[in-house]
Amino acid sequence: MAVMTKTAKKVNKRPSMKDVADLAGVSRTTVSFVLNKKPDSAIPAETQEKVWSAVRELGYRPNAIARNLRAQSTNTIGFISDEIATTPFAVRILQGAQSFAWEHKKLLLTVNTGGDPEIRDAAVNMLLERQVDGIIYATMYHRQVNPPQQVHEVPTVLLDCFVEDRSLPSVVPDELTGGYQATKHLLDQGHDRIAFLCEERPVPARIGRMAGYKQALTEYGKPYDESIVVFGSSTQSSGREMAQQIFSQPNHPSAVFCYNDRIAMGTYDVLRDLGLSIPNDVAVIGFDDQDLIAADIQPGLTTMALPHYEMGQWAVSHLLDLINQDNFDVNNSETPVQYALPCPLIKRNSA
Amino acid sequence: MAVMTKTAKKVNKRPSMKDVADLAGVSRTTVSFVLNKKPDSAIPAETQEKVWSAVRELGYRPNAIARNLRAQSTNTIGFISDEIATTPFAVRILQGAQSFAWEHKKLLLTVNTGGDPEIRDAAVNMLLERQVDGIIYATMYHRQVNPPQQVHEVPTVLLDCFVEDRSLPSVVPDELTGGYQATKHLLDQGHDRIAFLCEERPVPARIGRMAGYKQALTEYGKPYDESIVVFGSSTQSSGREMAQQIFSQPNHPSAVFCYNDRIAMGTYDVLRDLGLSIPNDVAVIGFDDQDLIAADIQPGLTTMALPHYEMGQWAVSHLLDLINQDNFDVNNSETPVQYALPCPLIKRNSA
DNA sequence: CTAAATTACTAACACGATTTAGTAACACGA
DNA sequence: TCGTGTTACTAAATCGTGTTAGTAATTTAG
Numbered sequence: 009m010a011v012m013t014k015t016a017k018k019v020n021k022r023p024s025m026k027d028v029a030d031l032a033g034v035s036r037t038t039v040s041f042v043l044n045k046k047p048d049s050a051i052p053a054e055t056q057e058k059v060w061s062a063v064r065e066l067g068y069r070p071n072a073i074a075r076n077l078r079a080q081s082t083n084t085i086g087f088i089s090d091e092i093a094t095t096p097f098a099v100r101i102l103q104g105a106q107s108f109a110w111e112h113k114k115l116l117l118t119v120n121t122g123g124d125p126e127i128r129d130a131a132v133n134m135l136l137e138r139q140v141d142g143i144i145y146a147t148m149y150h151r152q153v154n155p156p157q158q159v160h161e162v163p164t165v166l167l168d169c170f171v172e173d174r175s176l177p178s179v180v181p182d183e184l185t186g187g188y189q190a191t192k193h194l195l196d197q198g199h200d201r202i203a204f205l206c207e208e209r210p211v212p213a214r215i216g217r218m219a220g221y222k223q224a225l226t227e228y229g230k231p232y233d234e235s236i237v238v239f240g241s242s243t244q245s246s247g248r249e250m251a252q253q254i255f256s257q258p259n260h261p262s263a264v265f266c267y268n269d270r271i272a273m274g275t276y277d278v279l280r281d282l283g284l285s286i287p288n289d290v291a292v293i294g295f296d297d298q299d300l301i302a303a304d305i306q307p308g309l310t311t312m313a314l315p316h317y318e319m320g321q322w323a324v325s326h327l328l329d330l331i332n333q334d335n336f337d338v339n340n341s342e343t344p345v346q347y348a349l350p351c352p353l354i355k356r357n358s359a
Numbered sequence: 360m361a362v363m364t365k366t367a368k369k370v371n372k373r374p375s376m377k378d379v380a381d382l383a384g385v386s387r388t389t390v391s392f393v394l395n396k397k398p399d400s401a402i403p404a405e406t407q408e409k410v411w412s413a414v415r416e417l418g419y420r421p422n423a424i425a426r427n428l429r430a431q432s433t434n435t436i437g438f439i440s441d442e443i444a445t446t447p448f449a450v451r452i453l454q455g456a457q458s459f460a461w462e463h464k465k466l467l468l469t470v471n472t473g474g475d476p477e478i479r480d481a482a483v484n485m486l487l488e489r490q491v492d493g494i495i496y497a498t499m500y501h502r503q504v505n506p507p508q509q510v511h512e513v514p515t516v517l518l519d520c521f522v523e524d525r526s527l528p529s530v531v532p533d534e535l536t537g538g539y540q541a542t543k544h545l546l547d548q549g550h551d552r553i554a555f556l557c558e559e560r561p562v563p564a565r566i567g568r569m570a571g572y573k574q575a576l577t578e579y580g581k582p583y584d585e586s587i588v589v590f591g592s593s594t595q596s597s598g599r600e601m602a603q604q605i606f607s608q609p610n611h612p613s614a615v616f617c618y619n620d621r622i623a624m625g626t627y628d629v630l631r632d633l634g635l636s637i638p639n640d641v642a643v644i645g646f647d648d649q650d651l652i653a654a655d656i657q658p659g660l661t662t663m664a665l666p667h668y669e670m671g672q673w674a675v676s677h678l679l680d681l682i683n684q685d686n687f688d689v690n691n692s693e694t695p696v697q698y699a700l701p702c703p704l705i706k707r708n709s710a
Numbered sequence: 711c712t713a714a715a716t717t718a719c720t721a722a723c724a725c726g727a728t729t730t731a732g733t734a735a736c737a738c739g740a
Numbered sequence: 741t742c743g744t745g746t747t748a749c750t751a752a753a754t755c756g757t758g759t760t761a762g763t764a765a766t767t768t769a770g
Contacts, residue, residue, distance in 0.1 A: 037749080038750075071727065073726080099450060107471070138424065301651060386720045426756080427757090713769085738746095
């Protein structure tokens with residue numbers, strides 16, 4: 009019986025370094041030195057070749073798990089995202105993070121919480137158990153978050169979100185400058201009165217874009233006119249309602265800044281129904297540069313792009329910096345960097 | 360000097376099982392038994408409590424890397440995706456895969472190849488080095504793929520794609536039935552002549568949907584009329600051109616099946632310009648149930664949904680099955696299952 | 711009262727790498 | 741000839757678990 013168990017040992021096991029060493033007729037240590045090209049180990053070319061040919065013959069592939077255990081680092085980054093809504097933004101964020109991570113030979117271990125705090129906490133624990141080198145905590149729209157306390161155990165970067173006490177580094181879109189530039193773009197074209205179809209909830213994006221709108225107006229000596237600022241939700245149908253309110257008046261403004269591209273779409277519908285041409289009768293500028301909308305509608309929508317890809321890249325880049333300055337300290341007293349990435353103007357034909 | 364290095368040992372290391380054992384005054388083995396609730400180990404409640412309180416005091420968290428090394432399994436699934444285009448579909452696929460994996464305590468190690476074959480091959484290698492239990496190979500639109508040979512080393516499932524020789528299990532949308540049901544839906548409403556605005560490249564989706572279109576026509580005894588089938592690319596602007604061709608004629612059909620929702624959007628534009636109402640003058644049906652389009656345009660677009668979320672779920676589910684039937688064998692001769700998931704009809708107001 | 715069974719543990723190996731410390735063999739200079 | 745340095749390696753410890761085999765102490769059965 010005992011013999012049985014011995015012989016019943018799995019046959020097709022993947023080869024280990026030991027197998028390579030045996031085949032090459034050297035020690036495991038030597039194999040390790042050769043594979044890792046240890047600089048001061050002085051292994052003659054002949055021996056190296058023996059090792060490499062054994063590697064090839066066996067189809068040997070190093071076991072990263074064993075290596076990670078020994079090295080006490082996994083080259084893995086935990087990526088936690090909410091993703092309450094299915095936004096195309098998510099893909100850009102992930103792509104940015106992925107591509108940067110890949111270039112630095114890191115992989116992403118991803119979890120969606122679906123907005124569930126229980127999953128969120130469990131996810132952080134799971135990632136820590138798996139010894140991730142760091143964590144990216146991402147949201148799909150700009151907002152405040154409350155990640156579990158444990159994230160402080162490893163370097164962590166917030167992506168498209170922030171914590172109230174600023175105790176974690178964060179990267180978000182520069183909504184204020186975005187709102188400012190959108191408005192300025194319209195003002196520069198000589199528009200005097202610029203309507204603003206705005207999100208009604210006081211989310212960070214709305215606060216920033218509104219502040220930018222006001223700042224531009226002030227800079228150009230124009231008044232903030234409440235009668236041409238309307239609030240609603242960020243949907244196409246709400247956009248239709250808001251646009252209706254503004255543009256069914258005889259004395260309507262000649263330009264409109266839409267809080268986002270979906271509202272802009274609704275605005276397009278209304279303007280078309282009213283027989284107003286874009287941009288001749290009314291100039292329209294959006295926000296988000298939303299895929300499948302902005303570039304495809306007629307005329308192409310001029311809009312401010314959200315730097316999702318870039319935020320993904322920045323987050324991983326900054327995280328790797330934190331990981332590398334291995335004096336990572338829980339009690340570091342400096343305020344972590346809070347970065348706001350610019351939203352570039354995408355000029356198309358609507359303004 | 361030697362003393363220095365000894366004392367300079369990292370202080371804030373995470374506690375290991377050894378630390379818990381020391382604090383609780385028991386052996387490491389006992390701790391392991393308690394934590395894993397070994398059924399036949401007979402540890403009295405008192406001792407268990409000692410262990411648990413030591414765990415709490417130290418904030419001990421098991422090291423999954425060590426565990427995985429020992430267990431020879433990582434509870435990790437590699438998820439490789441192309442993602443040439445930024446489609447919202449990607450999110451649904453990932454969500455489906457993630458949620459199912461999470462429910463089964465698996466995590467996803469994700470890589471985007473961006474369509475680069477070099478990255479694709481490197482990614483597979485990297486995942487195999489990390490000892491993933493299995494691989495999901497996903498594309499963001501239905502097509503044929505050529506993954507590297509190495510994927511055969513672990514259980515692998517293809518998602519939204521397939522290989523020519525059917526040597527890997529695969530899940531894709533049932534395009535044929537989708538095209539059939541879309542057409543049938545229009546026929547059932549009494550439409551006699553149904554235009555088809557179709558993708559021009561012979562991709563699997565086009566082949567399937569076209570076959571379904573023809574099948575429905577045949578079933579209802581209607582001829583396939585080449586004059587009302589137009590080909591173009593799958594964009595809104597191409598949709599406009601195709602729709603123009605069909606609906607600027609005086610004797611135009613009363614219904615149109617659009618290959619996808621973007622083409623349907625272009626069709627909406629044309630019908631509006633021609634003063635034709637949807638669905639009274641022309642019934643429109645799309646395909647894809649694309650977020651931010653289908654539900655938002657006016658009137659809401661009736662369309663066939665692509666089962667992205669479900670494909671994600673199915674892929675992981677099937678992969679776990681393959682992993683669990685541990686008689687996984689490279690030389691298994693049965694043809695792996697090729698599954699086609701139905702595309703449900705989403706009834707809105709355009710048809 | 712003794713043998714067997716049960717209880718409550720622990721020592722030690724294994725997983726597959728990396729790395730430190732060391733050794734044997736040889737060359738070279740003084 | 742001795743000591744030193746270099747070359748070409750290797751033994752053994754280590755990372756943090758899971759698990760098998762075993763043992764000492766106590767309880768139970770006969």
